[in-house]
Amino acid sequence: MVDSLADSLDRALEGAFTRRIPQSAQAQMKYLVKQLKGTRAAAQVLGVSQRTVERYVKGQLKRPRQDLRGRLEREVRKRWQPQVRARARKKAASTDGLVVSTRARFGFEAAGGTTDDARVRDITQALPPQWADRLFTAREQGADEQQLHRIAADGLAQMYFRANDSRAHGLGVEFTDVERLDIEL
Template identity: 85%
Template sequence: MADSVGDSLDRALEGAFTRPVPRSAQAQMRYLVKQLKGTRAAAGLLGVSQRTVERYVTGRLKRPRQELRERLEREVKKRWQPQVRARARKKAAATDGLVVSTRARFGFTAAPGTTDDARIRDITQALPPAYADRLFTAREQGATERQLQQIAAEGLAQMYFRADDTRAPGLGVEFTDVEHIEIDL
């Protein structure tokens, strides 16, 4: 399965965590119950009964089935260390930017009548803070994967293919068939 820009953004922010995410189902469930202020809210979010949540919190149940384990892990990571996550996002959007490493199909359109057929390329490129801000803002606002790919394509077009707009003016870049994408802060 191909990587997604959204998941890669989430992993980049998780890399800024200063403490490890709880590992056991009991610790994860306790954290989620505390964050959501009750077992009923946690149960609703996870799609299980309130009693099931209570059993995990007390330790009577220890090993959730795979689907619940994945949902629990995802929800805990989403809420883990919000200040650290916000600080890392702010730093990337204000001063540092992002580094995008990808293997994907890139195609080009330039002056009328000229094209370059799309081909798979491996690219690692630093993107300026403006693109980091656009990507994180779009992710928070629920942008689709295609919209996130479009923002990343614009950044790669400007910085990699047009060398920060010092060459190939007007070159349009198409970013498709993402095999791998890794974003680092």
């Protein structure tokens, strides 16, 4: 299964972390309880009982089931080092931009009679800060995967296929059948 573009954006921001997330289930649970200001809220987020959360915090339970371990780590990662994450996002959206590396099917909307059939391509392309800003802003506003793909396709169309709008004016790009998608800051 291919990771979503939203997951790739999150992973890119995680690359800016200055410390590792807590490793043990007890440390992760303590962190989550502190961030959510209580065991009841942590239990609701994780889909377990409040008593289960309390047992992990006290160290009575040490090894969560695989599904709980995944949810716990995901929730801790989501909340880990918010200021570092915000700085990395701001830097990408204002000065650095980001790099999109993908293997996907690209096709074109062009004049009739041309041979612009879709084909699978491997593309690694730096996108300027305005595209990073559009992607992060859409992600924060709850855009779905299709909307994020449209923004990425527009950015790749402008920078890769139209060479920053210096050629192929008006070329529309279709971005489908994504096999791999990685984003780096």
